[in-house]
Amino acid sequence: MRKGALRRDICYSEKGVMSLKRGTFSGGISPLYKKELARDKPLEVMREPERVSVPLKQHIGAPCTPLVSKGDDVTVGQKIAESEHFVSSPVHASISGRVAEITGASVVIEGTGRSAFSSAVPRNFEALSAEEIRAAVREAGIVGLGGAAFPTHVKMTPPRGNTFEYVLLNGAECEPYLTIDERIMIEKADRVVAGARVLMKGVGAPKAVIGVEEDKEAALLSLRKAVSVFPEISVAPLAVKYPQGGEKMLIKSLLGREVPVGGLPVDVGALVVNVGTAVAAADAVTEGRPLYERGITVTGGGVKEPKNLVVRIGVSFAEVLDYCGGLAPDAVRVIAGGPLMGRAVVSLDEVVVKGTSGILALTAEEAKSAEERVCIRCGRCVDACPMFLTPNAFAVCSRNALLDEALGLDIRSCIECGCCDYVCPSRIPLVHLIRRCKAEIEARKLAE
Ligand code: SF4
Numbered sequence: 431m432r433k434g435a436l437r438r439d440i441c442y443s444e445k446g447v448m449s450l451k452r453g454t455f456s457g458g459i460s461p462l463y464k465k466e467l468a469r470d471k472p473l474e475v476m477r478e479p480e481r482v483s484v485p486l487k488q489h490i491g492a493p494c495t496p497l498v499s500k501g502d503d504v505t506v507g508q509k510i511a512e513s514e515h516f517v518s519s520p521v522h523a524s525i526s527g528r529v530a531e532i533t534g535a536s537v538v539i540e541g542t543g544r545s546a547f548s549s550a551v552p553r554n555f556e557a558l559s560a561e562e563i564r565a566a567v568r569e570a571g572i573v574g575l576g577g578a579a580f581p582t583h584v585k586m587t588p589p590r591g592n593t594f595e596y597v598l599l600n601g602a603e604c605e606p607y608l609t610i611d612e613r614i615m616i617e618k619a620d621r622v623v624a625g626a627r628v629l630m631k632g633v634g635a636p637k638a639v640i641g642v643e644e645d646k647e648a649a650l651l652s653l654r655k656a657v658s659v660f661p662e663i664s665v666a667p668l669a670v671k672y673p674q675g676g677e678k679m680l681i682k683s684l685l686g687r688e689v690p691v692g693g694l695p696v697d698v699g700a701l702v703v704n705v706g707t708a709v710a711a712a713d714a715v716t717e718g719r720p721l722y723e724r725g726i727t728v729t730g731g732g733v734k735e736p737k738n739l740v741v742r743i744g745v746s747f748a749e750v751l752d753y754c755g756g757l758a759p760d761a762v763r764v765i766a767g768g769p770l771m772g773r774a775v776v777s778l779d780e781v782v783v784k785g786t787s788g789i790l791a792l793t794a795e796e797a798k799s800a801e802e803r804v805c806i807r808c809g810r811c812v813d814a815c816p817m818f819l820t821p822n823a824f825a826v827c828s829r830n831a832l833l834d835e836a837l838g839l840d841i842r843s844c845i846e847c848g849c850c851d852y853v854c855p856s857r858i859p860l861v862h863l864i865r866r867c868k869a870e871i872e873a874r875k876l877a878e
């Protein structure tokens with residue numbers, strides 16, 4: 431990886447945090463954002479589903495084992511599956527009802543009417559130890575809600591000898607179309623800040639910075655008001671650029687620090703957590719509320735009424751789309767997540783999981799894809815890559831099964847952001863080729 435130069439147009443305060451000008455990083459792209467479709471739609475709680483299918487594995491790590499059996503009555507928020515493995519996260523009933531079925535991969539619950547979660551007596555997190563906070567985060571099944579779904583309690587547990595200096599809250603939401611984090615920052619700024627404080631206590635970090643792309647003015651305003659009584663927490667505007675929300679990019683933009691190749695954010699003293707995850711952590715620790723629902727953006731030209739919705743985990747995409755007026759006649763593709771890092775869904779029976787940040791329905795016009803042509807060696811993919819990699823060379827390695835060569839070119843540092851795909855004039859499916867190559871490398875490793 432080529433080392434990126436420190437940007438001269440960023441001002442760092444005496445604490446090392448960018449303070450006056452916006453933070454940015456090298457590489458990246460400026461795609462069509464299309465956020466106007468849902469940006470002004472306030473958070474809305476979707477009607478409760480009559481049936482949910484709660485997957486046993488919604489996170490990076492070991493899958494959970496069911497704690498309930500067919501025919502059991504469950505209440506919303508009840509833990510229904512867990513694993514003893516540290517890198518794992520329990521799952522909870524998202525509605526009250528009866529377990530109708532346990533398939534290999536999910537617990538299916540049929541509802542028995544309205545099921546509101548009753549919070550435990552509010553807890554003063556300041557009276558808790560760091561260990562108790564991490565345990566509460568784990569017990570509530572909190573994972574990264576930005577899409578990665580990595581268990582948050584694992585992130586909060588540094589390898590021996592490492593310490594956290596900063597909690598960085600990721601409010602960049604740089605994926606086109608998605609606006610759920612923006613609405614959370616506008617409408618729940620106090621809870622975002624509560625999340626920052628809970629996480630700071632949970633990892634022993636003395637400072638926190640909330641990074642927000644500078645075009646999200648209402649969010650910046652709400653957050654600045656909310657942090658005004660907490661001098662240890664600051665709000666920093668970021669350049670509007672994709673993938674500003676990538677962990678390594680955010681650290682570079684906010685702290686001017688570079689995570690070493692193969693390293694972790696904690697190597698430079700940072701814990702990076704999405705703003706929605708921070709709210710979930712605050713709810714878990716102060717109210718004992720598990721992660722049984724989440725906010726998502728339902729948007730795209732292919733959905734009749736774009737919305738920012740709070741939905742129960744395990745509800746089907748079909749039901750969510752129906753709540754939003756249904757698909758437009760010219761919708762041709764549905765994506766889980768955003769257009770750059772999301773994944774096309776095969777069936778609308780697929781359900782919302784903890785890592786679902788949005789449901790995007792694209793029209794033929796929005797999804798248009800030109801025919802692939804040969805590489806013209808223009809180098810645009812290399813210029814756009816925020817990780818300073820060579821996507822064009824990965825494509826060659828992938829097509830010719832040159833796995834060692836791909837490893838030598840550091841393919842494992844690719845964050846699959848899609849910048850190279852986006853800029854390629856020859857429409858070469860670079861991310862698809864990179865993912866395939868990585869999968870082949872993994873398969874070879876397992877076979878060995
Ligand atoms: S997908 Fe990977 S190779 Fe392509 S631009 Fe992003 S980090 Fe670079």
Ligand code: SF4
Nearest residue numbers: 805806808809811854
């Ligand atoms: S952007 Fe596309 S055409 Fe240009 S060098 Fe990269 S892969 Fe080749």
